[in-house]
Amino acid sequence: MPQSIGCWTNLVVLLHPNHLLDPTNPGSAWLLAVDSYYAQQAEIRPTLLVLWMLFLFRRPMRISACSMITKGRFRLHSVRDEEAKFKLCKVRSIQFGKKGIPYLNTYDGRTIRYPDPLIKANDTIKFDLETNKIVDFIKFDVGNVVMVTGGRNRGRVGVIKNREKHKGSFETIHVQDAAGHEFATRLSNVFTIGKGTKPWVSLPKGKGIKLSIIEEARKRLAAQSAAPA
Structure with missing residues (x-):
């Protein structure tokens, strides 16, 4: 167990059952710790699920992304092949390095040099996962x-x-x-x-609309009455 993980991560590891640990390396319990920047991006990298599929099927498997629902929990969400080729990243800051080279930092830990001069902090970039380049961006403006x-x-x-x-x-x-x-x-x-x-990514069930307790109860009753006996 690495010592740099911290006390909080150690407690999390102790509270998790052993069957959820990394099957390929049971000593690597620290994989259960989720990086904070994935929570900022409303995505969690399902490391355990990837390792379990690799362990069971003996080959790499691609899985869907995770989306946050209105209850504040993460849920697996299927995406299309085209959507799996890019990722939306929120810009943390714009800075200048040595010799005045501009670069931006994103909330998922990426550092990209020579971004578009129009991109500012809190904007969102569309990052191509195949070419590792910015293909488009979204301004943090009213109406988006x-x-x-x-x-x-x-x-x-x-x-x-x-x-x-x-x-x-x-x-x-x-x-x-x-x-x-x-x-x-x-x-x-x-x-x-x-x-x-119009969002650039598909939304989970409910489309991000939070219902009241009464609205949820009415929706459940309507679904039960519409279901065949």
Whole structure:
């Protein structure tokens, strides 16, 4: 067990059953720790699932991505082949290196040199996983569709209606979902996923619309009554 993981990770490892450890290397229990930047990107890299499929089928297997639902939990979500070729990454910062070479940092740990000068912090880039290049980007502007990746509204999807700036404090983003419900969250919790009202990635079941307890109960009753006896 590496010593640099920290006490919190050690506790997580102790609370997990042994059958969830890496089957190819049982001593590598630290694989259960999920990097924080995957939570920022509303994605979790399912390392254990990949290793289990490699162990069972003895060959590499490609699996679907993980998406966050309105309950704040992650759920496996199937994607098309075209969608599996790229990834949306939120820009953390734009900086200059030696000899004035510009580069950007993303929340999933990537460093890309010579980005488009129009790309700024909090924007979203479309990163091609085959060529390792930026093919397009989304500005963090009013009117674009976003997904909330943190806070009490995580998992919800909507369109930016307003940006409320406070000097010396957090910037608040007001979002409206497809059902007309409005809510507010911090700027750090918002991740742009498309231009206008059309997202660039497929959404999980529910399309990021959070239902009230009464609406969920009515939906379950309607599904039960419609089901054949």
